[in-house]
Amino acid sequence: MRAILVTAPGGPDSLSLHTVADLPIGPRDIRIEVAAAGVNRADVAQRQGSYPSPVGAPQWPGLEVSGIVTERGSDATLFALGDRVCALLPGGGYATEAVVHEELALPVPDSVDLIDAAALPEALATVWSNVFLSAGLQPGETFLVHGGASGIGTTAIQLAHLAGARVAVTAGSAEKLAVCASLGADILINYRSQDFVTELKAATDGHGANVILDIMGGSYAARNVAALALDGRIMVIANQSGEDAVFNPFHLMQKRGRYWGTTLRARPFAEKAAIMRAIRADAWPWVESGAFRPLIDSRFSFAEAAAAHSRLEASAHTGKIVLIP
Template sequence: MYAMTIPEPGGPEALKWTEVPDPVAGEGEVLVEVVATAVNRADLLQRQGHYSPPPGASPYPGLECSGRIVALGAGVSGWAVGDEVCALLSGGGYAERVAVPVGQLLPVPKGLSLVEAAALPEVAATVWSNVFMVAHLRPTETVLLHGGASGIGTMAIQLAKAVGAKVLVTAGSAEKLARCRELGADVGINYREQDFVEAVREATDGAGVDVILDIMGAKYLQRNVDALAVNGRVVIIGLQGGVKGELDLGTMLRKRAAVVATNLRGRPLAEKAAIVAAVREHIWPLIESGVVKPVVDRVLPLTEAGAGHRVLEVGEQVGKVVLQV
């Protein structure tokens, strides 16, 4: 088969479409013929040499895919050759075929194409595991989503609104904030023009927000805590603003606040399977009813993955960049 390889770390041009050995479905796995995958920021980090795949994972980028099952490994039940699926991956989505642990498979939601479905697994699993399983966002609470126009942000807006939360988002342009409002965001904050802490206080009558989903890390650490309500929770899932920061523990004590940092890619198979099962139970019905929709910014050929990486690097997109085989 062919896959997008990274012979040497570097810029988008480092991605090379290369003939490589076919993967084989091991015990508890299925082999998927890939129709589409999507670009995630972790792919950019891997290409740059900063984020190696977990032990045993495919060396090729790609944390999600959609396609059709072409072979079943030993011990697999409940799926058949020919089934249309999408999947959460530890790597290998930028390829013509990939072996997937059966616990990370999802059926394609009714009414969606395979290309649309490729935009779902990573954002759905990330948002559900962090906003709901870790931060326990509840109806009537308020959530602040940094990077509201991103793939994760566009999914989080819709899910938070679906459960009855008030949604605040940050983004870097009026156009992106307008798209976020179309998806259900109640308050848009242009981080280039406003201090988001002051904007949060104004929007919440000084109370602060209950949950923050953060992609920035160190740069926003103290300000996130300052923006929290009493008993508030910050969940850090990205480090675009650095890895080391200072934190006023006195503020955390007064607010009885929690700061949690998590990732998805390196979790054990059983944890990923539990998250995927929760996604299928809670999010798939919302998608099939039309309450939640995948947000696809553009579709590019997989052989032009480098162009997709450039889009994310400059922040042009709203939602997901999908790569079609």
């Protein structure tokens, strides 16, 4: 099989295609002939040397794939050979084949393009686990997502809108905000020219956001607390600012708020399997009906992996970037 390896920690040019040994398959695993792999900022961090694959996982990047089941372990029963699936991986998606426990895979409906399906597992698992399972977003509540035009953002907008929440977003251009609006965002804030705390308070009559999904961390911390409603929940899933978070704890106490940081990749298998079961039960019907759709920014071949990473790092994308073997 072929895989995109990180030859040495560094820039996008440190990605290169190599021949590697086939992966072993366990009793409950399935082998997937990869149609596409999603590109995520965790892959960038791994390439830079700060976010290695967990022990036991392939050492090349890639947290999600779509493709065809070509082999089943001796005890695997959830999928048949030839089934179209997408899957959440601990690593190893940037390859022509992937092996994953069957409970971390989902069936791809005929209505969804198999390549586009590679954009589903990581974003859905991140948003569903944080916004719904942990923060408990309810119908009628106000939800704020930073980076609304990102892969996480475009996923979060759609899911929150479908769940009956009022959705606010921040993004860096009128074009990106227009895409957010088309997906169901109600409150549109250009972070380059507007203060999101002021705009959100004005749009909600001073109420603020019940749930905030934050990819920026750092300097956004104090402003997130200021934008929070009483009993609000802030879910921090990344620190793209690279800065330390500084805020007055008393201000969070006044809001009876929660400030919660999480990761997905390092969670135990049982937790990730439970998240995927919850998605299958509660979110997947929206995928099957077409009410939710993965928004694809661009497709790159494996040979163009460096260009795909460069586009992601420049935040030039709207939606998800995928790699195709």
